[in-house]
Amino acid sequence: MAFSRGRREVSGPWGLRLAAGSVVALFSIPFGYLLVQNASEADTFWRTISAPEALAPLGWSLLLAVAVSIAATVLGTGAAWITTRTDVPGRRLWRILLPLPLVIPSFIGAFVFLTAFAPGGLLETMLAPLGVERLRPFHGFWGSFFVLTLFTYPYVFLPAAARLAQLPSSLEESARLLGTSSYKTFWRVVLPQSRGAIGAGTLLVFLYSISDFGVVQLMRYDTLTRVIYATRLFDRSTSLALSLQLGLLAVAVVVLERFVARGTLRADLRRTQRPLQLSLRGLLKPAAFAAIVALVTAALIVPIAVLLWWSLRGLRAGTMTAGELLTEMADLTGPVLNTSGAALAAALAAVAVVLPVAYLSVRHRSHLAGGANAVIVGGFALPGLVVALSFVFWVLSAPGLGFLYQTLPLLVLAYVVHFGAQSLRTAQVAVAGIPRNVEDAARSLGADRWRRLVRVDLPLMRPALLSGAGIVLLSTMKELPATLILAPAGFQTLAMKIWSATQSAIFVNASLASLMLILLSGFLTWALVIRGTTVAR
Amino acid sequence: MIGSASGRGLGATVIAVALAAALLPGCSNDATLTIYSGREEELIGPLLEEFASSAETEIDIRYGDSADLALLIESEGDSSPADVFLSQSPGSVGFLDEQGLLATVPEGLLEDVDERFRADDGRWVGLSARQRVLVYNTELVDEGELPASVLELTDASYRQKVGLAPTNGSFQDFVTAMRQIEGDDVARRWLEGMVANESPTYADNLSIVDAVARGEVPMGLVNHYYNYGYLAENPDAATRNYIFPGSDVGSLLIASTASVLASTDQEEEAETFVEFMLSRDSESYYAEEGFEYPLTDAVDAADGLPPLDSLEAPDVDIDDLGEGLEATTTMISQSGLL
Numbered sequence: 001m002a003f004s005r006g007r008r009e010v011s012g013p014w015g016l017r018l019a020a021g022s023v024v025a026l027f028s029i030p031f032g033y034l035l036v037q038n039a040s041e042a043d044t045f046w047r048t049i050s051a052p053e054a055l056a057p058l059g060w061s062l063l064l065a066v067a068v069s070i071a072a073t074v075l076g077t078g079a080a081w082i083t084t085r086t087d088v089p090g091r092r093l094w095r096i097l098l099p100l101p102l103v104i105p106s107f108i109g110a111f112v113f114l115t116a117f118a119p120g121g122l123l124e125t126m127l128a129p130l131g132v133e134r135l136r137p138f139h140g141f142w143g144s145f146f147v148l149t150l151f152t153y154p155y156v157f158l159p160a161a162a163r164l165a166q167l168p169s170s171l172e173e174s175a176r177l178l179g180t181s182s183y184k185t186f187w188r189v190v191l192p193q194s195r196g197a198i199g200a201g202t203l204l205v206f207l208y209s210i211s212d213f214g215v216v217q218l219m220r221y222d223t224l225t226r227v228i229y230a231t232r233l234f235d236r237s238t239s240l241a242l243s244l245q246l247g248l249l250a251v252a253v254v255v256l257e258r259f260v261a262r263g264t265l266r267a268d269l270r271r272t273q274r275p276l277q278l279s280l281r282g283l284l285k286p287a288a289f290a291a292i293v294a295l296v297t298a299a300l301i302v303p304i305a306v307l308l309w310w311s312l313r314g315l316r317a318g319t320m321t322a323g324e325l326l327t328e329m330a331d332l333t334g335p336v337l338n339t340s341g342a343a344l345a346a347a348l349a350a351v352a353v354v355l356p357v358a359y360l361s362v363r364h365r366s367h368l369a370g371g372a373n374a375v376i377v378g379g380f381a382l383p384g385l386v387v388a389l390s391f392v393f394w395v396l397s398a399p400g401l402g403f404l405y406q407t408l409p410l411l412v413l414a415y416v417v418h419f420g421a422q423s424l425r426t427a428q429v430a431v432a433g434i435p436r437n438v439e440d441a442a443r444s445l446g447a448d449r450w451r452r453l454v455r456v457d458l459p460l461m462r463p464a465l466l467s468g469a470g471i472v473l474l475s476t477m478k479e480l481p482a483t484l485i486l487a488p489a490g491f492q493t494l495a496m497k498i499w500s501a502t503q504s505a506i507f508v509n510a511s512l513a514s515l516m517l518i519l520l521s522g523f524l525t526w527a528l529v530i531r532g533t534t535v536a537r
Numbered sequence: 538m539i540g541s542a543s544g545r546g547l548g549a550t551v552i553a554v555a556l557a558a559a560l561l562p563g564c565s566n567d568a569t570l571t572i573y574s575g576r577e578e579e580l581i582g583p584l585l586e587e588f589a590s591s592a593e594t595e596i597d598i599r600y601g602d603s604a605d606l607a608l609l610i611e612s613e614g615d616s617s618p619a620d621v622f623l624s625q626s627p628g629s630v631g632f633l634d635e636q637g638l639l640a641t642v643p644e645g646l647l648e649d650v651d652e653r654f655r656a657d658d659g660r661w662v663g664l665s666a667r668q669r670v671l672v673y674n675t676e677l678v679d680e681g682e683l684p685a686s687v688l689e690l691t692d693a694s695y696r697q698k699v700g701l702a703p704t705n706g707s708f709q710d711f712v713t714a715m716r717q718i719e720g721d722d723v724a725r726r727w728l729e730g731m732v733a734n735e736s737p738t739y740a741d742n743l744s745i746v747d748a749v750a751r752g753e754v755p756m757g758l759v760n761h762y763y764n765y766g767y768l769a770e771n772p773d774a775a776t777r778n779y780i781f782p783g784s785d786v787g788s789l790l791i792a793s794t795a796s797v798l799a800s801t802d803q804e805e806e807a808e809t810f811v812e813f814m815l816s817r818d819s820e821s822y823y824a825e826e827g828f829e830y831p832l833t834d835a836v837d838a839a840d841g842l843p844p845l846d847s848l849e850a851p852d853v854d855i856d857d858l859g860e861g862l863e864a865t866t867t868m869i870s871q872s873g874l875l
Contacts, residue, residue, distance in 0.1 A: 053870070111744075120751025137753075217704075217740040230704045230875050233604045233632055234863040310770075317770050385605060392612045402616065485609055489571065489597030489618075500600060504579035505743050505766035 012364035019356035020368050026353070027375040027417055030382050033390030034244040041237055048241035054227065058245070061223040064144055064216070065209035071149040072205040076156025077198050079295055081186070084164040087279045088288045094296065095161065096526050099470065101299040102154040103521035105478040105495050106147075106214030108502065108514055112306045113147050114138065114218065122306065143219040150299040151215070152208050155471060156201030158529075159426050162467035163197035164190070182278055196432070197464075200425030203257055204471070207250055207380045207421065228383060243386045250381030251374045258373065304518065307511040314508025328509060332497065332516050339477050339493045340520060342408065344528075346415035347473040350423045351465050353416055358427035373424070380421035384481035387418045391486060411486045415476045422475060423468030430464035431457075470529035474521055494520070569595040570806045573610065573619040575603025575629065576793055580827045588813045594806055603629040603706060610798065611636055620801040621810055624794045626706045627661060628713075628862045633796070634660045640797040643808055649815050650832045651845075653852070654792040663792030664814050665823035666830040666845065669711050670778040670788065671699075672764050673756035674749050683779050687715075687758070687787025688723070691730025699736045700745040700757030703874045707742070707760050707791055712869060713861045714789045714853045721868070728872035738874060743767070750774040760791070765828040784851045792832065 011017065038045045048054060083094045104112075116122050118138040127135075138146075167190065175185045191198075213225040224242055231239040280288055314320045320328070354376065361369035379387065391414050395401045404410045434457050442452045458465075480495045487493070494517040501509035574581065578600045589596045599606070599619070607629035610617050622639075624630045633639050634656070641659040654663030671683065684690060690699050702708050716724040737754055739745045745757035746767045756779075764776050781787035795814055797807045813819060820831035824839045831838065831845070838844050869875050 111747075114744075114747070118748075118751060119753045218744060220738055220740070226704075230870070231866070233608060233629065234866045235870075314770050317772055319769050385608075389608065389612050392609065396613060396616050405616075406618065481605070484599070484601040484605065487599075489569075489599060496600070500578040502743065503577040505746075505763060505770075506579055507770055509579070 011368075012360050012366055016356055016360050016364075017366070017368060020360045020366075020372050023353055023357055024368065024372045024375055026413070027372070027379055027420065029394055029417055030379055030387045030390040031244075031247060031375060033393050034240060034247060034382075034386070036393075037240045038237075038244050044237050045241045045244065048238050049245045054224070054238075054242060054245075057222050057224045057227050058249075060141075060221065061210050061225070064141060064148070064221065064223065065206050067141075067145055068148045068152060068209040069202050069206040071145070072153040073156050073198060073202045075149065075153040075295060076201055076205075077160050077191075077194075079153070079292060080157050080160035080164055081190070082288045082292055084161050085190070085278055086285075086288060087277060088285065088292060090289075090292075094292050096522060097296050097300055098157050098161075098292075099154040099474065099525055099529075100518055100522055101151050101303070102471070102474040103477050103517055104151060104303055104514070105480060105498060105517075106151060106212055107218065107480070108498050108510060109151055109303060110143075110147050110215045110218035111502070112303045113143075115306050115310075116302055122309065139219045140221050144216050144221040147215050147219065148209050148212060152205040153295075153299070154474070155204040155208065155422075156198060158467045158471055159197040159201045159429070159464070160194060162426070162463050163194045163429070166463060167193055196429050197426070199257070200429065203253070203377070203425065204380070204422055206253065207377065210246065210249065211381045211383060213383060225383060228386075232385070243382060247378045247382050250378045254374050254377040258370070300518075304515065307514050310507040310511035311515070314506075314511075319506070320508050325512070328512055329516075332494070332513060335492045335494045335497050335513070336516060336520055338491055339495070339517070340524060342412060342415070342493065343473050343476040344524070345408075345412045346419065346476040347423075347469040349412060350416045350420045350472045351427065351469045354420050354424045354427050354468075355431075355465075357424065358431045362428050362431040376424050377421040379417050380419065382418075384418060384479060385485070387414060388482035388485035391417075391482075406486060406488055408488055408491065411483065411488070411491075414482050414486050415472075415479065418479070418482060419472045419475045422471040423465070426464050426468030426471075427461075430461035430468075433464065434460050466529050470525055473524060473528070477517060477521055477524075568803075569597050570620050570803055570810060571597045571599070571618045572621045572623065572810070573599050573601070573606045574623040575601065575606050575625045576623045580823075581623070584814075584819055584822055588810060592806075592809060592813065594810075596810075604632075607632050610638060614638075615800050617798060617800050619798050620803050620807045622796045622798060623664075623814075624661075624796070626710050626791050627656075627794055628706045628710055630656075630661045630794050630796055631862055634658070638799050640799045640801065640804065642795070642797060642811060646808070646811055646815060653790075654832050661794040661796040662811065662815065663832050664795055665820070665827065666790045666792050666832055667707070668761040668780065668788055668790050668830070668848070669707065670759060670761045670764075670780050671756055672746055672749050672759050672776055672778055674752055675775045675777055677752055677755040677775075680777075680779065683756075685782060686785045687781055688719070688727060688785075690736075690758075691727055691734060693734070695734060695736075697735045697737065698755050699731070699734070700739050700748055700754040701731060701736050701874065702739050702741050702745055702757075702759070703869050705741050708758065709862055709865050709869065710791050711758070711786070711789050713865045714851065715786045716861060716865065716868070717853055718786050718851055725868055725872065728869060728874055732873045736874075746776060750776045758787070762828040780848075786851045786853075788848070789851055789853060790830065790845075790848065793829070 079098055082088050083091050083098065114121065117135065119135050121135070124132065124135045171189050171193070172185055175189050176182070180188070211225060213229055216223045216226060217229070224246055228239050228242045228246070315322070315325065357369060357372040357376065360366050361373060391410060395405050395410065438456060439452060442456045447455065478495050480499055483493055483496060494513050497513040498510050498517070501513065572585065585596060585598055588594070601609070603625040606622065607624070610619055610622060610633060613619070622630070622633065630639070639660040642662045644659070647655050647659055647662050650663050654666060655661065671687070673683065712724060712728070715727065739748060739757070742759040742763045745759050746763045748754050749757050750767065750771065761778050764778050767776060768774055795811045797804065797811065801807050815833060817833070817836060820833050820836040823829040824831045824836060828839055
């Protein structure tokens with residue numbers, strides 16, 4: 001009874017179940033909407049999703065999502081290991097910079113990469129003196145794969161780095177004392193213990209990739225989301241049927257993932273004074289350094305360079321004077337505050353909301369937790385426009401909720417439902433990591449449930465929870481479609497500024513707002529996530 | 538150590554300041570005129586501000602893609618906060634008109650505008666017009682080689698050379714116009730011909746202009762003003778607009794529109810607003826700032842643009858564009874372009 005599995009009390013205390021039940025209801029908003037909309041035409045639904053015109057894009061979507069998931073997992077895990085467990089130079093800086101590509105909205109990010117790498121782009125111009133005539137075409141599958149991988153590896157990097165930074169060193173020390181090489185230690189000791197965290201990130205990359213529209217649209221790659229977009233106004237039944245299909249696909253993947261990943265959540269998160277740090281010898285050190293520099297360059301420096309180039313070009317062409325530039329920057333103050341406020345609120349709320357589900361799923365055997373898991377993750381796979389319209393539908397049709405419409409609390413709630421999945425798995429890893437003997441000790445000392453949560457669990461879970469909050473934060477800061485629909489009147493975010501500038505081909509304004517977004521996310525990531533997840537050295 | 542006390546203090550301060558700042562604005566009252574605008578903020582934002590101050594009316598503006606906003610208004614139904622809908626093109630307006638969500642613009646306002654650019658049933662009035670053109674790269678294409686009609690672009694000599702934006706509303710309006718003027722068969726064959734020619738498809742007009750400027754594709758079908766905006770920041774770009782001669786359907790004029798919603802409780806203010814948007818000053822503004830064609834007689838086109846009545850654009854009743862759009866998107870998607 002007192003050991004491992006026996007501790008999973010069968011259904012959980014009623015308070016926890018009630019909380020988790022409310023969370024399920026909240027996260028069912030988009031699915032409920034899609035079911036209601038599709039219910040009247042059930043046979044149309046089946047016909048639509050099985051039609052060849054829909055199956056081909058589904059196949060393309062899956063192909064891209066799987067490829068991006070693999071590549072992003074390798075990059076994210078590798079970067080996390082190098083920056084947390086080795087003595088590569090500049091570790092602290094890299095840990096702030098590496099998550100930032102997550103904040104670049106895909107509609108501007110893909111455009112940036114086109115400007116840089118497409119035929120006739122900046123790279124080609126730079127290589128021209130070297131005799132390079134024409135670069136390979138940069139679009140379709142490979143273009144999408146390249147851009148999405150660079151913008152999604154932080155989903156793996158953040159949880160993996162948080163996990164690696166506090167992995168107990170005892171096992172690794174034993175392995176090395178027994179003469180196991182560092183390479184083997186990584187594969188046999190470090191990786192298995194980080195599997196849960198890495199897998200959580202991979203799942204997010206997969207879901208992001210199947211639901212992305214901005215990159216595939218600009219890269220001209222035919223996915224399910226492009227069909228959903230193209231049919232949204234004049235072929236509603238197709239658009240709604242394919243949206244539901246996307247959501248159900250995500251649910252299926254989650255069920256599968258839970259089945260495969262069973263047991264990987266159990267982990268010991270006791271903090272060590274410092275995690276084992278490998279000192280890289282010989283050529284390994286410059287190699288590791290070069291790898292990190294290459295990744296940061298491709299994913300962050302190149303976009304920033306193109307954005308700066310756009311700004312300078314605008315200044316030189318005289319579409320904007322230096323004085324106007326300053327005014328434009330000052331005008332960004334409101335959007336900067338709005339973006340930070342809404343994103344912080346969404347990040348904290350998302351973590352708080354998924355925590356009961358995390359407790360229920362880790363500590364108890366509960367079907368409720370399984371269901372919660374599925375709807376929460378499903379919300380991330382749905383296009384932002386669909387999530388937003390589902391909120392419009394329910395808030396305006398449910399009596400007495402109308403006053404919430406297009407208010408900030410509702411917008412934040414929509415962010416939570418859309419991005420809650422991003423903090424769920426890290427929350428589960430966090431709960432699983434609370435050593436039961438510590439809890440038992442607190443209990444035997446007479447601490448009640450709340451006191452144990454506040455004084456014991458939360459401090460222990462802090463790094464993992466913060467890494468989850470950090471991901472929600474960055475995703476929310478760049479969110480556009482739901483924001484355009486649900487934001488209070490006059491509420492402007494940086495993503496909205498960037499979008500409206502690109503609508504008018506005013507690259508200089510788009511680049512200023514984008515640079516501001518990257519800067520702001522860097523600051524917030526540092527202030528709220530990095531400082532909290534770094535073991536003091 | 539789990540981060541120092543000062544670390545927590547900083548984090549908490551950042552959160553508190555940002556939350557407070559975000560929660561402060563956003564108060565509105567019932568006397569506010571709410572405008573859903575599919576037109577770009579960069580262009581019409583200043584104009585709307587001017588209206589707010591001169592008419593002493595509170596306004597709330599929601600910007601977005603015209604089609605997304607039409608979907609939103611449809612979802613909101615009778616409880617829509619919107620009083621006025623400004624659209625990039627009549628397509629999205631037609632969708633709302635079919636749902637019976639639009640009121641009639643007063644006769645007096647409609648009369649100011651050429652009848653080609655207003656709805657027969659009075660459900661929308663055109664504010665400005667944009668023209669469909671072929672944008673081309675002067676380093677890759679000789680102007681003399683350009684075709685006399687958009688219909689010739691299916692010729693094998695244009696294989697892979699013409700960029701299209703099949704999901705774009707203006708492209709769809711153009712196909713609807715082609716169906717009206719030339720018939721469904723011609724339109725279908727043209728679309729299939731463009732597919733057979735492996736014409737590259739792009740996300741939107743701007744992506745096409747950018748691709749043409751880089752030389753990735755030598756030409757593309759777009760709205761005329763994108764190239765002006767692009768050239769403003771890239772004076773060296775080799776992109777030029779080509780207008781198909783005569784009354785070719787390839788040089789269609791498309792109106793941006795204003796409509797009053799049936800659910801509005803501020804009809805009077807809404808109509809005052811539409812009147813303002815049609816005023817001489819506003820029309821000059823579209824011409825000067827947006828390089829668009831003004832639609833009232835009182836105002837001339839901007840320098841470098843031919844006057845509207847000199848354009849031999851095809852005679853299409855734009856009113857029919859919206860209603861035919863559903864069939865058009867089906868046709869585009871069946872052709873394999875989408």
